[in-house]
Amino acid sequence: MTASSGTARGFPRPVRLLSGKDFDRVYTLRKRVSDSYFSVNYAPATGGAARLGLSVGAKMAGNSVSRNRVKRTIRESFRQHRATLPPLDLVVGARALVRTAHNARLRESLAELWTRIAKQCAVSPAE
Numbered sequence: 001m002t003a004s005s006g007t008a009r010g011f012p013r014p015v016r017l018l019s020g021k022d023f024d025r026v027y028t029l030r031k032r033v034s035d036s037y038f039s040v041n042y043a044p045a046t047g048g049a050a051r052l053g054l055s056v057g058a059k060m061a062g063n064s065v066s067r068n069r070v071k072r073t074i075r076e077s078f079r080q081h082r083a084t085l086p087p088l089d090l091v092v093g094a095r096a097l098v099r100t101a102h103n104a105r106l107r108e109s110l111a112e113l114w115t116r117i118a119k120q121c122a123v124s125p126a127e
Contacts, residue, residue: 014051025089037095038113051089057094077114
């Protein structure tokens with residue numbers, strides 16, 4: 001893979017939630033979907049595309065190796081589904097079961113959550 005082809009599917013700054021202010025805004029205006037592995041808080045985006053923030057703590061995910069595995073899985077799933085998501089700011093939090101779950105199960109869980117979010121936003125009246 002060349003550098004130019006990698007950036008098209010990458011995780012550039014414009015699609016990341018970076019500041020505490022952004023996270024606070026999502027938590028204040030939030031709607032939430034969750035399952036046994038993840039909780040996704042979301043709010044309308046301030047920009048024109050979906051943006052992702054991560055909240056994966058050691059208490060839930062375990063040591064740094066496990067935490068980074070979970071964060072990589074979330075980022076990759078977001079990259080694959082970003083085009084199907086409406087313009088939302090999303091904060092994904094991990095739950096305790098992520099520590100022992102296989103990556104395939106985490107990917108399935110996230111795909112289901114992205115689908116639920118897209119459906120909720122499609123039927124929700126504009127606020």
